[in-house]
Amino acid sequence: xxxxxxxxxxxxxxxxxxxxxxxxxxxxxxxxxxxxxxxxxxxxxxxxxxxxxxxxxxxxxxxxxxxxxxxxxxxxxxxxxxxxxxxxxxxxxxxxxxxxxxxxxxxxxxxxxxxxxxxxxxxxxxxxxxxxxxxxxxxxxxxxxxxxxxxxxxxxxxxxxxxxxxxxxxxxxxxxxxxxxxxxxxxxxxxxxxxxxxxxxxxxxxxxxxxxxxxxxxxxxxxxxxxxxxxxxxxxxxxxxxxxxxxxxxxxxxxxxx
Amino acid sequence: xxxxxxxxxxxxxxxxxxxxxxxxxxxxxxxxxxxxxxxxxxxxxxxxxxxxxxxxxxxxxxxxxxxxxxxxxxxxxxxxxxxxxxxxxxxxxxxxxxxxxxxxxxxxxxxxxxxxxxxxxxxxxxxxxxxxxxxxxxxxxxxxxxxxxxxxxxxxxxxxxxxxxxxxxxxxxxxxxxxxxxxxxxxxxxxxxxxxxxxxxxxxxx
Numbered sequence: 001x002x003x004x005x006x007x008x009x010x011x012x013x014x015x016x017x018x019x020x021x022x023x024x025x026x027x028x029x030x031x032x033x034x035x036x037x038x039x040x041x042x043x044x045x046x047x048x049x050x051x052x053x054x055x056x057x058x059x060x061x062x063x064x065x066x067x068x069x070x071x072x073x074x075x076x077x078x079x080x081x082x083x084x085x086x087x088x089x090x091x092x093x094x095x096x097x098x099x100x101x102x103x104x105x106x107x108x109x110x111x112x113x114x115x116x117x118x119x120x121x122x123x124x125x126x127x128x129x130x131x132x133x134x135x136x137x138x139x140x141x142x143x144x145x146x147x148x149x150x151x152x153x154x155x156x157x158x159x160x161x162x163x164x165x166x167x168x169x170x171x172x173x174x175x176x177x178x179x180x181x182x183x184x185x186x187x188x189x190x191x192x193x194x195x196x197x198x199x200x201x202x203x204x205x206x207x208x209x210x211x212x213x214x215x216x217x218x219x220x221x222x223x224x225x226x227x228x229x230x231x232x233x234x235x236x237x238x239x240x241x242x243x244x245x246x247x248x249x250x251x252x253x254x255x256x257x258x
Numbered sequence: 259x260x261x262x263x264x265x266x267x268x269x270x271x272x273x274x275x276x277x278x279x280x281x282x283x284x285x286x287x288x289x290x291x292x293x294x295x296x297x298x299x300x301x302x303x304x305x306x307x308x309x310x311x312x313x314x315x316x317x318x319x320x321x322x323x324x325x326x327x328x329x330x331x332x333x334x335x336x337x338x339x340x341x342x343x344x345x346x347x348x349x350x351x352x353x354x355x356x357x358x359x360x361x362x363x364x365x366x367x368x369x370x371x372x373x374x375x376x377x378x379x380x381x382x383x384x385x386x387x388x389x390x391x392x393x394x395x396x397x398x399x400x401x402x403x404x405x406x407x408x409x410x411x412x413x414x415x416x417x418x419x420x421x422x423x424x425x426x427x428x429x430x431x432x433x434x435x436x437x438x439x440x441x442x443x444x445x446x447x448x449x450x451x452x453x454x455x456x457x458x459x460x461x462x463x464x
Contacts, residue, residue, distance in 0.1 A: 163289070174287065174288065174289040175288070175289055175292050177289065178289035178290065178292040178293045179292060179296070181293050182292070182293055182296040182297060182300075185293075185297055185300070186300060188407070188410060189403065189407060192392075192403060195392065195393060196399065199307070199311070199396065199399060200303075200304060200307040201399070201403060206303060206307055207300070207303060207304060207307070211300055211303060215296075
């Protein structure tokens with residue numbers, strides 16, 4: 001039985017690629033600006049001051065975290081778009097595109113759990129003791145930060161595949177892949193956050209917040225930009241290949257299936 | 259994929275032209291230099307943090323510094339410099355068409371890398387046995403974290419050296435194909451350079 005090739009839905013692919021910018025813009029505004037996490041409340045803040053912080057910012061934190069729990073899923077959708085572009089390079093049997101998609105998907109889990117904890121802390125502030133607020137605040141930070149290795153696998157997989165791209169002009173430039181390795185390297189000191197409440201290795205510290213997070217953000221923004229461009233390029237490549245094929249075999253162009 | 263192919267007359271032109279001096283090029287690929295620059299910038303941020311801490315508590319930092327064994331630091335410096343030199347010799351050997359020397363040079367460089375790890379383990383063991391941890395005070399926080407992050411780089415570098423050694427034994431590197439070797443060597447030199455900055459900062463600076 002002859003199996004007809006299935007048409008590639010470029011529109012859906014483009015839509016998923018655009019979820020990257022939705023994630024990073026939305027998270028920046030809702031988590032960072034609205035919920036007042038630039039800079040985040042310091043790890044050495046007293047329980048009473050933490051309680052007051054949540055009391056004062058109850059509604060902004062609730063709105064910000066609620067939206068982040070929804071928008072965080074865009075990271076997963078974006079990972080699916082990146083994975084599909086990677087598959088064009090490593091082929092259908094490649095495992096790294098799967099690893100990238102799983103990494104992006106599981107990265108959403110600590111995001112949604114941590115935002116959920118911050119949300120409930122704000123929601124229940126009137127019935128929580130200051131010590132409970134502090135504990136909840138720490139729990140969320142430990143979860144969102146120390147899950148970095150899952151994201152690292154995602155970034156490493158993407159970097160390796162895009163570096164292997166044989167195109168004269170790669171779909172994703174090499175510097176983005178190398179920046180991915182930098183991002184992974186910047187993540188490892190995050191393992192120190194349980195041990196320090198002040199200094200560069202606290203979760204709000206110079207290194208573990210102001211270096212590690214922006215480094216990851218640069219990767220997300222640059223990867224989003226080039227994935228959106230890559231989908232357009234792949235669509236053009238497929239179109240050219242179909243025309244070449246129809247010119248050789250003398251039949252009408254048909255939808256590409258890869 | 260379309261590739262540029264020279265026409266016959268262009269080839270003739272190239273051949274008949276007088277030999278120009280070979281163009282200088284960046285060793286390895288551009289990306290490794292992006293990585294090196296960014297990684298060193300991160301270390302620079304940590305060095306600045308250390309100096310800020312030192313300015314805030316000069317007496318504590320000086321008293322803690324004096325508990326470090328300068329001999330360990332000095333020996334580790336020599337080990338890494340030797341290792342870096344051996345890798346550089348390997349790259350030069352390949353460029354000069356003597357790739358058969360590379361596996362032995364890389365093996366020796368790897369031995370130095372492993373020796374550094376052993377030395378560091380002994381040094382850490384001594385500190386921990388004396389009840390000193392990264393939570394003891396801010397100096398030791400920087401001592402353990404900076405040298406620990408560096409040790410992580412050394413470990414990764416040793417893995418790179420193993421990969422290069424296996425490739426070298428299989429004859430993967432030639433005069434015309436040594437970009438991967440150059441990338442690995444560049445990374446290893448960066449690890450060496452970072453230690454050369456760490457050693458005086460932690461062990462010698464009064």
